[in-house]
Amino acid sequence: LLQLSAPLNMLGMMYREVKQAFTNLERLFGLLDERQDVQDRAGAVALQASTPRVAFEHVDFSYDARRQILRDVSFTIAPGGTVAVVGHSGSGKSTLARLLYRFYDVDDGRIAITDAAGDTRDVRDYAQASVRSAIAIVPQDTVLFNDSIYYNILYGRPGASGAEVEQAARAAHIHDLIVSLPDGYESQVGERGLKLSGGEKQRVAIARALLKNPAILIFDEATSALDSRSERSIQAELDRIAIGRTTLVIAHRLSTVMDADEILVMDSGRIVERGTHARLLALSGHYAQMWQLQQQEQREAVAIEAAAES
């Protein structure tokens, strides 16, 4: 038995690691829709969302009871409006997105969604499937399936037609690249196929999101640096697809958030500053400091790119 316990422990460890890696990869993706911890309440109603209002009300949350992740988080995204969240790595930004998508339920407080009829309900009182079909997520790191690029976009709405897939790809500015490939839309991507760049993968994710045509959009900005040109064009696409949708942006670059209705600055699971870009700059606090730092970094990056191009 003793001889067996080491390999068994090892297996247990590997299982947990693989599971965690999988959760990281697919966490925002809907592939784990059948998670058991989140269940529909009896009498849950289908969410009819057109431009919903989303409100976090005094939300507390922990993945593990021993370590609280979110503390008393409250904010409202107006119908069709945009709220952006910034803060250090690990401050809880992506957790907000996971709660809205209902990968997990809050410990205290609630997340409320106001539906098309103007009724406001706790997200737990809507049927989970209807909440998830109202939300599209452009994740930090897009997972591409080992399949054709066509299928990878179609995943946004499996019933969509070929023309709709192409329209979404055009709107996400990835169509021209696709048709330039020898196999066009049938090109194999993913680990065993064509390796797309970070920016291209994010465009595939944007095309998927567009195809889903969601009432609520969550954009989890890529942490990996894109060159400043693709960053600007992804930003422009995001601004366009966010029009008329209730949008939550999890931002790593402050240039992404300047136009948000409200910016939340998170630190250790709390909102420590909030307001518009102008107001936060005037506060001369965390945000203003982050802004100055990023402006500096950006100037350096632009100088390096310019030097490389000359």
Ligand code: ATP
């Ligand atoms: P980043 O900017 O790096 O993406 P973030 O602000 O989005 O970070 P979260 O992903 O929300 O941070 O994580 C908040 C905290 O919760 C982190 O300390 C993280 O380690 C922890 N955490 C995240 N997912 C889990 C999980 N599944 N189980 C336990 N702890 C987790």
